[in-house]
Amino acid sequence: MSDSHRLRRPLIWVALAALVSNAFIVVTGATVRLTGSGLGCPTWPKCGDGSYVPTAEYGIHGIIEFTNRMLVFADVVDVAIPLIAFGLAWLARPRRKPLIALSVVLVGGILLNAVMGGLTVLSGLNPWVVAAHFLPSPALVVVAYVFWVRSREAGDGPIQWLGAQPFRILAWLLILSAGLTVVIGTVVTGSGPHAGDATAVRTGLDPAIVSMVHADSAILLVGLTIAALVAFAAGKAPKAATKAIAVLFIVELAQIAIGYTQYFTHLPIVLVAVHVTGAIVLWISALRPLFALRRRGLDVPPAVETEVPVELAADRV
DSSP states (O other), X not given: OOXXXXXXXXXXXXXXXXXXXXXXXXHHHHHHHHTTOTTSSOSSSSSBTTBSSOOGGGHHHHHHHHHHHHHHHHHHSXXXXXXXXXXXXXXXXXXXXXXXXXXXXXXXXXXXXXXXXXXXXXXTSOXXXXXXXXXXXXXXXXXXXXXXXXXXXXXXXXXXXXXXXXXXXXXXXXXXXXXXXXXXXXXXXXXXXXXXXXXXXXXXXXXXXHHHHHHHHHHHHHHHHHHHHHHHHHTTOOHHHHHHHHHHHHHHHHHHHHHHHHHHTTOOHHHHHHHHHHHHHHHHHHHHHXXXXXXXXXXXXXXXXXXXXXHHHHHHO
């Protein structure tokens, strides 16, 4: 067995771990804001004067904030994850430069976001700095998702797009609309009661108006998803892509239900945390339809190898 095949399965698992860990950091960061622990450790990189770890005077908020810092650095130590991925991609033969590049971006992005986290503390949780700290996280989730998808492919040949071009256009619109919804969601948080600390500065925007804009963006996303679902079904798009859109639609409905419930129940922390977690699930779900429309030398079990279309087989050469 070649190095490429021997290292490929571990690389796939490490790539999946990178995706999960990047999504998890978003959830832990949200926990810091929702519990009012954003300034639980009032300085950075130290937790307090002369101490890198929280002391009794900082209470539970200090522990929560410090734990989140350690989770971010655990992903930097989880440089165990992207660095191991880098090592596996580097050692595999033939060496795949796209996988190496993606693993480097993950390492650099995690380090950069850790620094941004420090700046949010030093800025006293300025809501715009907090938003700038959050937004790289969904971007890193995209990188991690692409890395995972690429790790499952047998090579780096040309992409074969499945189905008609309008399918791809709709898939891109879904991604853009989902991204808009997530971005506006961060503005909603920065204008409301869960800005990270009782004394933290808010954006100054009217929470009710921003929430309505956020709801409108969600309705736009749902409308595009319904249109895509109908178009994919009528146009006989690949089943995997149609199924991915159906899953996205279900996630959207769940998010809308949670969003309206939290709004009318005055934003209880648990529901807001579930909504933030759902936002990352929605973001990943929005990426799936586009990637379900493409193929690039995907491995096929030996038992069905002869069933691979000629054009797919040609891409492997």
